[in-house]
Amino acid sequence: MPKTRLLVLGAVPALALAVTGCGGGKTGDQAGTGASGNGKIAVTATDTECKLERTEAASGPVTFTISNKGAKVTEFYVYATGDRIVGEVENIAPGLTRELIIELPPGTYETACKPGMVGNGIRGAFKATGESRPLTEDAKLAQAIGDYHRYVQSQTSALIDKTTEFVNAVKAGDVEKAKALYPIARTYWERIEPVAESFGDLDPAIDAREADLEAGQEWTGFHKLEKDLWVTKDISKSGPTADKLLADVKTIVEKAATAQLSPLELANGAKELLDEVATGKITGEEDAFSHTDLWDFAANLEGSRAAIAALRPVIADKDAALAKTLDEKFAAAQAELDKYRSGDGWKLHNELTEPQLKALADAINALAEPISKVAPLVATR
Known part of the structure; x- marks a missing residue:
């Protein structure tokens, strides 16, 4: 958190995650039109406004190009009914432009920019019209799902x-x-964690960090218990927080079992999991009390690899060179991370030097760049 957050699965309109890099194997209009014939929709975000060049598009793959013209770091979201997140791009620094490619079934949505990455955002109506053929009509994409x-x-x-x-x-x-089990339990959470953002307040209830709390927000979840274990060193009153964590995790799993994936979610989620490491966790901000961040690094990398592995037959058919590059960059990132194994786990974050952390970030970023090309490839018929 406030991080980038893959997804989980079943019978709701397809959800989609963010592509947080520009560029792609298929460039130009192809990357932004997909099957629906939509051109890219420019979004101008400032500290007080969120302007879309148009608020309607044909259903199917839709690309938003978000430019931050404000002074604050911002985020861009697309919401379906009930504030279910359909797609997002986080950590858009002033002066930067990022892309979001999502598959939108026909219906009404809301868009939002969040200057300062807080609050409900500056919202506006958006509509996807007409009928479109889902990407999963492609047999290989259906198999990937x-x-x-x-x-x-x-x-x-x-x-x-x-x-x-x-x-x-x-x-x-x-x-x-409890200390020994904390990073292990979080491993399974981190491999699939971005799905939680699709389900309203469950993600912050499970994974909010103390620094992320808004005024009046109750602090619960993993990181509250982390502080109890490593800082206050008193868990005599932590039972209710622990019970709520387990209940929230069970709710996420139940919802995940009935969610339906779009192939773009796999591609976008793979990128997001790497961005979590390179833009946030590399600083040690995630597990600030236990310093068990490398367990999270490894889980994010594995979750990303699983999504790309599912899509690999499609990637290889459309761009064999990209498939080979992804294999090589995954291997390189894993080899860099493996330098810091310790027994059955990993070294603590505060045991690594700044040059070592930079080398890890460089390896993750080198992998994230070709992964940013997968969503445009998948969206192209």
Whole structure:
């Protein structure tokens, strides 16, 4: 958090995540039109306005190009009914332009810019019209969704199991056991974590950091318990927080089982998971009390790899050179991270030097660049 956040699966209109890099294997109008014939929709974000050059598009793949003309870091969101997040781009610094490619079924939506990355944002109505052929009409893309669905199911099952063990240790007052289980439970969360943003307040309830809290917001979830374990060192009153964490995780898993993926979600989610590392976690801001950030790094990298692996047959068909580059960059990023293994886990973040952290960030960014080309490739018929 306030981070970038893959997704999880079943029978709702397709959700979609953000592509946070520009550029792509298929460039120009192809990257922005997809099957629907939409051109790219320019969004001008300032500290007081969120202007879209048009507020209607043909249903199907839609590309928003967001330029931050303000003085504050901003975010851009597309919401469906009930504030369900359909797509997002976070951490858009002043002067930067980022792209978001999503698949929109026919219907009404809201767009929002969030200067300062807080609050409900500057909102406006948006509509997707007409009928479009879903990308999953392509048999290989449909297969990719099925393959990834099975991966997510394995992760959500383990997430409940390990979170239960962690919660039980907290409630039993076993500080050392809870400390050992904390980064392990979070591993399964981090592999699929961006799905949580699609479900309203569940993600901040589970994963909000103390620095992210807004005025009056109750602090719950993993990081509250992290502080209890490592800083206050008193978990005698942490039982209710632990119980709420487990209940919220179970709710996420239930919702995930009935969500339906678009192939663009796999592509965009793979990029987002890497951005989480390179733009936030690399600083140690995520697990600020336990310094177990490298467990999160490894989980984000694995989650990204799983999404790209599901899409790889499609990538290889459309751009064999890109598929080869992705294989090489994943291997390089993993090799860089593997330097910091410690037993069955990882070294603590505060045990790494600045040059070591920079080398990790460089390896992740080198992988993120070719991954940014996957969504435009997938959106092109």
